[in-house]
Amino acid sequence: MENKSFLFGTAVGGYNFIGREAEIRRLLSNFTEGINTILISPRRIGKTSLVKRVKELLEPQKDVIVVYFDMFACKTEYEFYNALSAAVLKQTASHAEKWMEYAKEFIVRLTPKISFSPEANSDFSISLGITPKTHTPEQILGLAEEIAHKRGKRIVVCIDEFQQIGELPDSLTVQKRLRSVWQHQQKTSYCLFGSKKHLMSNIFQRRNMPFYQFGDMVFLGKIGTEQWVDYIVEHFKDRNRNISCELAQRLCEIVENYSSYVQQLAWLLFSLINEGETATELLLNCAVNDLLDANEALFMQHIEPLSAYQLNFLRAISDGHQHGFGEKDIREDYNLGSPSNIARLKSSLIKKDLIETQAKGAITITDPVFKLWIQRRIAQ
Ligand SMILES: Nc1ncnc2c1ncn2[C@@H]1O[C@H](COP(=O)(O)OP(=O)(O)OP(=O)(O)O)[C@@H](O)[C@H]1O
Ligand SMILES: [Mg+2]
Structure with a gap:
């Protein structure tokens, strides 16, 4: 049978996709009006599924093209540029076969010395051969806008696993470059999304960071019971x-x-x-x-690198404690060390994405099944 009863571990659509009416509406209006969007949630809540659904819904609309791009595998600035340009060229081509023509035009026009000859059947994951010698970042980052003008359409570039930008070498410079080019574009907007809340928050919620207040911030919550x-x-x-x-x-x-x-x-x-x-x-x-x-x-991989104190802290939270870890009773019951140790434990586990701070400073374990596993299988 074609439809799977239940599906997990991959983005879902159609028969396996439910809810998200409000978020879909919000993204649809941002995408059609050219408002940048930032989408944040813990892991595996449904960001990719949601964005793909919105892309699908906009497909019949002829004046907006949505490009979906996953930057998870990009480890350097130019790897990112190559993969991003390839995704933009391919997904904005009017016919699937035409992307190579566009790619060739883009590469050769900017750098006539370079001869461009991709393998006939090469996939888009291949590098376009863009290097700092052939293209400036500004030329590459202007590609989507150039195509949007040429084709008389609005383009929305959706970048999945965007927290990865914070891991690139010289990340701050790269972020400044992206923001300075993207913010002037008229017909191209961006939907930047990813997990690892603390990494995404560092990028978008700090005043001194280039992407501060870049767009409409959407925190994706849970689907109702x-x-x-x-x-x-x-x-x-x-x-x-x-x-x-x-x-x-x-x-x-x-x-x-x-x-x-x-x-x-x-x-x-x-x-x-x-x-x-x-x-x-x-x-x-x-x-x-x-x-x-x-x-x-x-x-097991989550807990292997943890210190005894960190693990004890997780035990305390999984037992239902959310506040007051500095108090003598809790520190002694769970062996958490000195009061000054608590702040260190908290920030190290937030960085690992294992715990998060809720409203009013309550601390919870991010992943409910991980919590259950600690309760049941990592007993004191
Ligand atoms: N709207 C939805 N309807 C039904 N199931 C969903 C929905 N969104 C997500 N899921 C479930 O959650 C799983 C993860 O979804 P998805 O990959 O979209 O999440 P994500 O937030 O992008 O995850 P990651 O942080 O790993 O990138 C899906 O495989 C599916 O089981
Ligand atoms: Mg995802």
Whole structure:
């Protein structure tokens, strides 16, 4: 069958995509009006799925072209320029086959000395051969705007895993360059998104950073329980299996509505029952164990590099403490060291993206299944 009942670990669309009505509306209006957007959430909540959905919705609209580009693999400024230019050239070409013509024109016009001969079947992941000798950053960063003018369209360049920009060598200079070129463009706007909240916040929320106040900031939250329950019940029903609304709700609670885990746990439960059968509480418990098993190797990697104090701090949070870690009782119960140690523990675990600060300074573990795993399997 074509549609998968539940899908996780990859961006989802169509049958597996639900909700996000408000965010879709907001992105659609930003994209069509040329407002820059910054989209931030913890890992695997649904940023990529959302942006791809908006891209899809804008496809029939002839005057806006949305370019999607993932910069995760870019380790240097020029790797980024090569991959970005290739994505822009390919996704703005009027016909798929035409990209090479455009690419050739772009490369050769700017640097007539260079001969450009990509492999006939080369994929777009290939480098266009752009180097500091052939192109200035300004020429490359102006490419989308140039195409937008030429084609009389608006272009939205969506850059996924944008937190990676902070990891490039001489990152601050690169960020200054990008901002100084992009902010003057008339027909091109940007949607910059990524996870690792602290990295994204460093880039966009610090006054002294180039991307401060670059655009509309959207924090992507969780999908509501009601929508998840409908989705789970319906998708069970589509395969002739049953689950009560109450049990589906319980499933959502266990993973705190965390998108990829709702889908993964629903899948694990689904795979424990046969056609015509109904899911039970007992089977849900088995599925939760399977979920912990499936993620155990990853969670072990999270805790391996931690000091004993850091691990104790995680234990305290997973037991429900959110404040008052400097107090004597908690420090002694969990062996957290001196009061001055607490601030260090907090900032080191925030940097690792394992914990986050909520409103009023409450500290929580970012990943609810990681929390459950600590509770159940890393006992004192
Ligand atoms: N709108 C949605 N409807 C249903 N499921 C979703 C939705 N958004 C996300 N998910 C679930 O979450 C998973 C992760 O989604 P996605 O890759 O879009 O998240 P992300 O925030 O981009 O993740 P990462 O931080 O790893 O880049 C999907 O595989 C799917 O299981
Ligand atoms: Mg993503």
